[in-house]
Amino acid sequence: MPTLKNPHPHFELHTTCGSRNETNTNDSFVTTIKKDSTLDAGQEKTLKEKFSEIIPYKVQELQALKKEYGNRVISEVSVEQVLGGMRGINSILWDGSLLDPIKGIELKGYTIPEIKQYFPKETNSEEPLPEALFWLFLTGEIPTKSEAKLLSKELSRRASVPDYVIEILNRLPKTLHPMVQLSIAVAALDSQSKFNQAYSQGVSKTNYWIYTYEDVLDLLAMLPILAAKIYANTFKDGQLGAFDPDADYAKNFATLLGYDNNDFIELMRLYLTIHADHEGGNVSAHTTHLVGSTLTSPYLAFSAALDGLSGPLHGGANQEVLEWLLNLKEKLNGDYSEETIEAHLWDTLNSGRVIPGYGHAVLRRTDPRYLTQREFASKHFPDYDLFRLVSAVYNVAPAVLTKHGKSKNPWPNVDAHSGVLLQYYGLTEVSFYTVLFGVSRAFGVLSQLIIDRAIGAPIERPKSLTTQRLKEIIQDVPKVKSRM
Ligand code: HAX
Numbered sequence: 001m002p003t004l005k006n007p008h009p010h011f012e013l014h015t016t017c018g019s020r021n022e023t024n025t026n027d028s029f030v031t032t033i034k035k036d037s038t039l040d041a042g043q044e045k046t047l048k049e050k051f052s053e054i055i056p057y058k059v060q061e062l063q064a065l066k067k068e069y070g071n072r073v074i075s076e077v078s079v080e081q082v083l084g085g086m087r088g089i090n091s092i093l094w095d096g097s098l099l100d101p102i103k104g105i106e107l108k109g110y111t112i113p114e115i116k117q118y119f120p121k122e123t124n125s126e127e128p129l130p131e132a133l134f135w136l137f138l139t140g141e142i143p144t145k146s147e148a149k150l151l152s153k154e155l156s157r158r159a160s161v162p163d164y165v166i167e168i169l170n171r172l173p174k175t176l177h178p179m180v181q182l183s184i185a186v187a188a189l190d191s192q193s194k195f196n197q198a199y200s201q202g203v204s205k206t207n208y209w210i211y212t213y214e215d216v217l218d219l220l221a222m223l224p225i226l227a228a229k230i231y232a233n234t235f236k237d238g239q240l241g242a243f244d245p246d247a248d249y250a251k252n253f254a255t256l257l258g259y260d261n262n263d264f265i266e267l268m269r270l271y272l273t274i275h276a277d278h279e280g281g282n283v284s285a286h287t288t289h290l291v292g293s294t295l296t297s298p299y300l301a302f303s304a305a306l307d308g309l310s311g312p313l314h315g316g317a318n319q320e321v322l323e324w325l326l327n328l329k330e331k332l333n334g335d336y337s338e339e340t341i342e343a344h345l346w347d348t349l350n351s352g353r354v355i356p357g358y359g360h361a362v363l364r365r366t367d368p369r370y371l372t373q374r375e376f377a378s379k380h381f382p383d384y385d386l387f388r389l390v391s392a393v394y395n396v397a398p399a400v401l402t403k404h405g406k407s408k409n410p411w412p413n414v415d416a417h418s419g420v421l422l423q424y425y426g427l428t429e430v431s432f433y434t435v436l437f438g439v440s441r442a443f444g445v446l447s448q449l450i451i452d453r454a455i456g457a458p459i460e461r462p463k464s465l466t467t468q469r470l471k472e473i474i475q476d477v478p479k480v481k482s483r484m
Pocket of ligand 1: 316349354401407408415
């Protein structure tokens, strides 16, 4: 088979060579960024053009893998894994990110601090842009500032929601949870799908990605309007805030919500970046991949993902954390001593509930996304009472959970901190918090959906077993070391 010349070697680096840390300090990485920065605006290719150049290379890479190594075994499945939520089974191809239990998430090989350091920034800003992350997911390259700007403008250009969807939102009861409202609105956009239209006209399989790309960009562009409309309808007077076609995505999202405070805009840039992707096995990512594998529209695949994200064990935990913290604050009455907090943690555990925001299916240390939010709070409002409480819980909860002896990971995850940041800036409506997570998650899971369509990913269909069949099978197989 002839080897194609990959126009974006950085893409290869992160999909095939493992840890970013082996490469991020070397010269080739720096050279890649410098080289990109010298491009003239007139020479720039759009994201779609860049991605289309990568596809043949990517397809060939996977075909070669399948041909040469198709029969290599990379995972075995134990009974405890079947009964234990399929933890640790290597079975999903997901190029956007890889989760290390200790180091945390690597987005296309970059850790969260690296993303913060190397990403292009708006003037007077220190935070990364989520649209730059979308670019990175699809190309493997950090965009230049002008490339990121190009994408911001394209998203602004597409930011228009059909009247019937706004009408649907206006008719929903305020008592309906904001995540359900968002899921309904995104599903209702299905009739706008360019992918559906092209599919019904018999478009070739090799071009599926083009229409998926169009739908995904439209959806990303519409999400801030949908989310802000839900916020305005449910908690305010129904009016949307300002939208500036020349502003970046997160700034527009903040102002649409009615927040023009520069620090809040900075928070949104950070928030939308760090919640975007966390490997392919988590419920929202896997759902997009699974539902999308049926060739449904990106709208329906993402609507389903939002339904999964809303659960309290997943993205819904950010709402639970805040409710739990506010309740704790009231009970503590200003006494943030370790003994009192410890007693309250035991109350929660002894009543059979989980400590929300703590634990993780894969992570075995404090989530770097927690740490970066902690850093943001330390910088912007070190003396804020609720931040002091979150810090006090952080000092005590890991030891309590370790003593409790159930959770495999006693450390905080991303959801343990996000709500406190929002509270500080006055976004106090906790049932809205997972909507923000959902807007961010779209960047990761929908970029992978474009890749799935570009590489012709098959419909997912793992094998299930009855209990009876499981009992029959285990008679004939050897024992292995625990994989959980
Ligand atoms: N408090 C109390 N008990 C906990 C716990 C916590 N924070 N985390 C885990 N456990 C318990 C589990 O409920 C489980 O108990 P049982 O054996 O009685 O079923 C036991 O410890 C083993 O669980 P685990 O293997 O350590 O964790 P899982 O992979 O099964 O679950 C969860 C991972 C994140 C769902 C879990 O840690 C949890 O419920 N945490 C609190 C909710 C939360 O913060 N969710 C957000 C996670 C991040 C995320 O997805 N964000 O979107």
